[in-house]
Amino acid sequence: MSTHAAAVECLGVSKSFGPVQALQATDLTLATGTLTAVLGPSGCGKTTLLRAIAGFERVDGGTIHVSGQAVAGQGLHLPPERRRVTIVPQEQALFPHLTVAGNVGYGVRRGPERDKAVAAMLELAGLAGLGDRMPHELSGGQQQRVALARALAPQPSVVLLDEPFGSLDAALRDEIRSEVAGVLRASGATSLLVTHDQEEALSMAESVAVMRSGVIVQHGPPQDVYRRPADLWVANFVGRANILAGRADGAGKVECALGVLPLVETIAAGPVDVVIRPEQLQLRVDPSGATVEDRRYFGHDVVVGVHLPGGERLLVRLPSADPLPVGSRVTVSSREPVLAFPAAAR
C-alpha cells in the first residue's frame, strides 16, 4: 500500500444511544503511518468513534474502511477480530502472571516466527533484556511500553489508544507520552489517540481532529489547529484565547480595545470577535495605560492578567525573566496580525 493511502476512512458515520446522538455524520480520514489525535470535551463522542472503528459498536449509518477494505456500513459489520485494528488498553492492564515476553507474544500466532516477532517488538519498544521480568518488576513507563508492544506485536494496520495516560501523574505522563509516540512512529503503525487533553494532542500527534457534539469540526496539523482555528469554539477549546469584541473594516483591519490591528485574513465588514493568544501580546511600560492585575509564575514563563481601561481583561504570556510586578501600568499590543470571526458565530 502506498504511504499516502488512507488507513482508516470514516464517512458520514452516525451512532445513537436512545435519544443521544453520539456520532452525527462523522467524517475522519487517517493517512497511513501517521499518529492522529481526536481531541474533544467529555461526552463529545470520541470513545464511540474509536469503538465504531474497532468494531465494538455497530454504526447506524455511514461507512468505515480500514486499509481500503469496507468494515462497516450498508448492512456490513465485520467483527473486531477481522479488522486488523487493535485497542491499546489503559496502563496496568498487563497480565500479571505472564512475563514481559509472554505479555507481548500473547496475541501472536504460535509458531517459529513468534519468538522472532516478540524479540523484534521488545527491541522496538526499548525493552530488550527485560523479556523475563514480571510486570510488577517494571516502572510505570516500562509497563506502558509493554502494553503497547503487546498491541503492536500482531502487526495490526491500525492502533487505537483511548485516553491511555489518564491516570498517570503529570511528571510520568510527559515522559511516557513521548516514549509512546516514539514507539508508534518506529513501528510505522497508523494510530489514533483519543484525548481531552489539548497539550497531549498538540505535542504527540502529527494531525489533530477536533470533535464537538459528535462531529469533527477541524482536522489538520497541530500548528494549523492552534494558529488557524476553524471557529471561535475551537479557538477557545484548543489553547488559551483572549476574545475581544471588534469591528472589521472589510479591508484587512479590525478595530478593538487594542486599537486598529491587521487581520491574518480579511473578513467582511461588521462586528467580529477578535482572537488573540496570550503569547501574541506584548507589554510596554506606560504610566497612563492598563493595569497588571495578577501574575502567575510557571517557571518557563509567566502569565499576567491585564485590566484594560475599557474593562476588558487580557491574559499575556511573557518570558519569566520579565520583571513587571502586579500594579504596573502598561500598553498592550499584538506582536502579529490577529484572527477574527463574525460575531454572529458566537
Ligand code: ATP
Ligand atoms: P469522555 O471523554 O468523557 O470519555 P467521549 O467523548 O469519549 O467522552 P463517548 O463515550 O463517546 O464520549 O459518549 C458520547 C455520548 O454517548 C455521551 O453522551 C454518552 O453518555 C453516550 N453513550 C456512550 N456510550 C453509551 C452507551 N453504551 N449507552 C448509552 N449512551 C452512551
